[in-house]
Amino acid sequence: MPEPESVRGVEEPENMDGKTQSRRARDHREPREVGGGEQTYGLTSIQDHGALLAVTGEDLRVVHESANAASFLGVDAPSLLGVKFADLLEGPSGAELAEAVAAGGEELYNPLILRLATPPGRAVSCVVHRSETVVVLEFEALDPDSLQSIVSGAVAPLFELVNGLLRESEGCGTLSQLADLVARRARHFTGFDRVLVYAFHDDGHGEVVGESSTEGMEPFLGLHYPATDISRRARELYRYDRVHLIADVDAPGVSLATFADWPGGALDLTRSVLRCHSPNHLQYLSTMGVQASMSVSLIHDDELWGLILFHHRAVRFLPYAARAACELLGSVVAPQMAQHEREFERLQQQERREAVDGALGHLVRSNFAEDIIDEVMVVLCQAFQAAGVCLRRGEVEHRFGNVPRAEVRRELVYAVYDQGVDRSFVAEDLREFVRERQLEWGEGGAAGLASALVIAAFEDMSIAFFREPRVETIRWARDPSVVAGSATQVHQPGGQGSPTEKRSGQALAWSANDLVLGAHLRTTLLSTMLLELEAIEDRLVVRMESVTRGALKHGRLHALVEIGEIGFWEFDIAKREVTDQHWSRMLGFEPGDIEPSMEGFRAVCHPDDVDRVIETFDDFLESEELCYRDRFRMVRKDGGIVRVESRGQVMHRDAEGHPLRILGMQYPLDSDAGSEEVRHRSRELESIIHAISHDLKSPLVTCRGFVGLAREGLDAGDIEGAKVDLSRVDKAAERMGRIIDDLLVMSRIGRVGFVKEPLDLAELFREAAEVLAPRAKARGATIEFDTSAPLVLGDRPSISRALENLVANALQYGCVEPGGKVEIGVERGTSELRIFVRDDGPGIDARFHKRIFKLFARLEGDESGTGVGLASVERVAQVHGGRAWVESSPGEGATFWISLPARESLARIREGESK
Amino acid sequence: MKANRPVHFLLVEDEDAHAELLVRGMERERIHNLVTRVRDGEAALEALRDAAAKGSAALPDVVLLDIHLPKVDGLEVLRVIRESEELSHLPVVMLTASNSAQDRERALELNVSSYLQKPLEFDCFRQMVRDLSLYWTVWNRPPAD
Structure with a gap:
């Protein structure tokens, strides 16, 4: 129970507007000059004893x-x-x-x-x-009897008080144990009915941490009081006047008079031991049934750490020596208590850190899985002593507990990013924040929220914590409405009624420890994400390799089918039908030439082998075997013989386990057809594998390296440096993404959705020029194109992309200075149609003419290109049956060509149209 | 050459990021050295020829050479160095992300002094920079003139 020296709103004008309620205790405790001209508080009466x-x-x-x-x-x-x-x-x-x-x-x-x-x-x-x-x-007063005891006898109990306490305090493991011991000892020594140890917390609010009382006294332990309960001035007084007795709350005050000739002002009673208290305080004590009271200040590091408060139900005077002993007691225990509190806070902070670390690790490793997030939010809420938490990742928001309206949350996020990415923002008074931003508070569940702490972790990740008001004990006597009307109803003297009222006060302010924990959360999140990033990269490498290999296998398979090096078949047992005939190519037929039945198969199988082959196949069908395997001869369309190996596997069975369908493939054992092309194609693929593995690995080395440097930077506390390093990671990852995209596009050329249709080249030219117009403008270049270009047969997306690639290249490397010109046109030859893209730039050395079409070959050391563009242009030309090349010499500009076979051009289209 | 003269590396690397990683790695290891960096094979050969023209003291002590380079690739640079009378003695260390056996064999055929693959792992990268620097600055210091 605090000892107020002032009445709210009377001697503490700052409290009138409520704004300073959140001010930190530290502010209250700033040493100030007491006295001097501040006569307003100089109470001018003393106690009458x-x-x-x-x-x-x-x-x-x-x-x-x-x-x-x-x-x-x-x-x-x-x-x-x-x-x-x-x-x-x-x-x-x-x-x-x-x-x-x-x-x-x-x-x-x-x-x-x-x-x-x-x-x-x-x-x-x-x-x-x-x-x-x-x-x-x-x-x-000093009566002769007590004179002796003061002079000599008091020394023994005083010594015993302090010494005994020191001895016993060694066994106190916690602050509350020590506080209880102090209260017990002090009550025993002074004979007061009740002794409380009252501690101020960081935000200035007070809590009863220790208590000792005779029977029948109302317990106060654990109660909280708002910071405003004890005014700044009262705190000042407690610092100077470390022990103060009120012998009788009902005694009238005695006024002071000043000598008429005295030039000085009125007397400053700051340090007076007889000084009277404010009438309100006296009334308050009286209503509580306290007749005499004493306070002992607990000062540590020159700050008011807390108070020892003494209450007595009757008038009680304590001689100076005894009061001095209590003061000494206070001086002795204050550092110990502060030490206990610090240790407690340290342990608590450590626990909070560990909780945060564990939760975040869990969260990041689960890649922010929904079910994990809820768990983690609970832990974070507890660690931050919050009622609600809101984690925002980009556009996704996770909420837990009591949070304000979306509009308010969003405004808080803006507020924190206004402070910078690695900052935090505190709204000590959330309602005030909402008012200032002219938002609506709303009626939702957030009504009870009081304050917020927002932490920005990354550009797109922030965490906001919300606190509810603490339940505080407000003395009714200080509530004007209660004083005016219903004081007697609230307080029942001598009864069980509490003289206090529990109500919502301010939120627990965000302490220095909270902010440190916030910073820790940010760093932990950052480093956890980094670690995770590395793990993701590992997985990415593995995946990339398998995807690449898969794509290549697929590509190779596709090529093998195309050239008839391999065939597939599917056998429907009930119908005895071969339903897929990819293998027809192998024999020189076009798909559809061979009838999809056993008879069709008989027609192409070698007559000497066919019966045995069918018998073997039927035996396999009867058996429990999973795999079919046979070798036999087949007859090509041109009459040649091909020895093949055929393999199959049962894919579907009926309820009794009889096979329904068999999938199979076959390949020539000694074929010569197309093998040269296959070998060529396979060499090409090998080199692509190398190029891909090198060029994708390169940005990975960068990622890893800078992630490592960033981590070292973070360890050393160099957040700025780490951010710069991470931006490099970003760039490298982005480049890797671009390369993969380009590769995917390239791998799809001629494979996925490839349809040859009549294309208006002039139209494609115009589109390419339009798409790249902004880039041309940026480089001060112009693009001209042939508006009378003919129609061709081709795959629209791939030819259009190839054109764009060439024009983009021409702008990038051919238009180094403003005034450059890019020309798109076409030349008609007898056997082919040649599309060109020409620039008037610095040109390309003949040494590089072949090389630049290779995958990942880049002429400049710049990292803007992916090295895939020209390779895909060449690929587009190839799948159309044409080729791509460049003509250029240094200083003469460059002309890139794509040729398409003439039969793919107009004549063929006309022919098609006339059908 | 004094014992404390910094070892002069010529770094031929087209990727800014890799060049920075290497230089910062050396800085962290507090290795006393001097790094000159060029971005492509052509510039590397030019720099070496210029240096050779000024006399052997102007030549780098070690050439760190990437393979995939713009204009002239690393293997070609190595070939030119080995075939040049005034440059052939230079220690050349291939430093590449390529894991191609072909590249490696070709480099060895051309008498590369060592062939290092850029490790993915940061710690390995750091270890490599440390080993590389120590090897060429301490253990295998070019003989004093």
Whole structure:
């Protein structure tokens, strides 16, 4: 239970608008000059169990007095103002005081026992301190009986208090154990009914962490109080006035008067031990059933760490020595408590880190799988003590718990990226944030949210955490509405009713530890993603290789079928029909020439073999065998004999296990047809494999290298450097993607959806010129094309792509300076039609004319091209039965040619049209 | 040649990224050296001829040569170096992403000093840079003039 010195909104104007509620405790604790001109808080009365005089340092003349001073000191005069204080004392006492004051160390002698001149021998306890230019003397009653105990006897319990506590505290493993011990010891020592240890958290809110009380006292342990409960000023006072007693909350205050001739201002009571508290606070204590109260400040590193609060149900006075003992206790335990708290925070932070690391690793490894995300969100929520979390990846958003409306979430994301990619953004007051951005708060489940922390991890990934308000204990006495109307209803003195009210306050502020954890989350995410990136690359390499090999196999297979090197068949057992006859090519027939039946097969099988072959095949059908295999001779269309091996496998069976369909292939054992072409084609494919493996590996080396450098950079804390390195990874990966795309396109040329149709070349020229017009404009070049070009037969997508490739190349390498010209046209020869793309650029050395058409051959060291363009142009020409080449010499520009056989041109089309 | 003279590498590499990786790798290993980089085989031969014309001191101590290069490929550069009277003694290290047995055999036929495949793994890459640098700067330092 805190000890407020002020009333909200009266002495703490910053609280009027609510804006400073989120201010950090650190701000409150900044050392400030107390006193001086700030008279607003200088309460001008003292408690009536003592009296106060302020005297000048030079001659101990009284310049301020409490109204009861003369009577308290037994002087028969209305006022002591202007009197030399030493005159009121017995000789030695006066000299002692004068000496102490002159030496400047008077506070060391506290409490001074002063013997008064009248009546002789009467002694008072005097606590002395300096306030600006005056020496403040505060008197408390001292009866002769307790004199002895103060002087000598008090030392033993004091020693026992501190020493015993130190001894026992070694066994305290946690802050709450230590706080409970302190409360117990302090209560035992002072005899108060209840002792609380109250700790301020980073955001200024307070929590009761230790408690000891006699029976019948209401427990406070674990309650939280908002930062505003104790004003900044109150905190200041606690720093200077480390122990303060309120002996009787109902006692009237005694006012102060100042000597008329005194040039200084009113007395600053900051350090007065008798100082009165605000009426509100006294009323509050009284309502709570507390008659006497004391606070001991726990100061660590010059900051107010917490308080030890003492409550008593009756009037209670504690002599100075006992109060000093409590102060000493506070000084001794504060560092220990702070140490416990730090250790606790360290462990907690470590646990949070581990939780975050584990969760993120899990998340990234699962590649953000839906079912994992929910789990991870729960863990992150707990680690960040949040009520809701929102993870955004690009356009995808994952939410968990209590989050605000989409509009607000989006605005938070903007806010964090305004701070930069590796930053975080804190909205201490989410409602305020929503107001500032002129958004709607909305009525949804987010109503209870109070604050947000947003962390930007990557360009397209951010995580936002949302906190709900903490349940705080608000004293009813400080709530104006309750004070005005229903105070008695809320509080039932002497009953079980709580004098406090639980209500939603502010959210737990985002502490330094939270921000550190946020930064950790970002770095962990980054490095986890990097690790994962490497793993993905590994998989990519494997996949790429298999895809490449698969595509090549497919390509080769396709080629083999085309040239009749291999054939496929499918046998339907019920119909006894061969339903696919790819093998017809092998024998020199066109597909469809051979009847799809056993009879058709008989017609092409060697007459000496055919019966045995069919018998063997039928035996296989009867058997349980899975694979069919046979060798026999077949007769080609031209009468030649081909020895073949045929293999088949049962693909479908009926319910009883009888085979239904058999798939098979066959290939010539000693064929000469097309073998040269096959060997050529296969050499070409080999070289493509090499080229692909090299040129795709190259960006991979780059990726790996820079990922490695980035990781080293991150380890060394060089985030900026790591970002630059990662951008290189990005570029290399992008290039790899482009290469793969181009390769795919190239591998499809002549294979997938290849249809020859009549094409208007002039139309294709115009399209190519249009597509590349922006690039031409950027390079200050013009594109001209032949508008009277003829029709040709060809595959529209591939010829169009080849043209675009050539024009793009001409612009890139042929139009180095502005004013360049690219010309697209056509020349008709007798046997072929030649399409050209011409530039007037620097030209190409004859040495490179052949090489540039090779896959991945690049003339420039630049990395803009993929090295696939010209290779695919050549491929397009080849699948059309033509070829591609370049004519150029240095300084003379370059002309790239694609030839198409003449029979593919107009004449053939006309012929087709006339049919 | 003084013992502490930096070892001069001529790096022939068309990929900026690989060149940077290599140079940064050497920097991290704190290896005292000097790297001159050219982007294609033609530029490499030009640089070597220019250096040879200025006398042997101007020549690099080691040539690091990629195979797949614009204009003139690495194997051709190696062939020219080996056939040239003033350049044939130069240590030439092939440094390539190619894993083609053919490239390797061809390079060996042309008396390449060593043939290194650019490793995918970053750690291996670093190890390679370290070994490469140490080998040519410490263990196999060209004899002093």
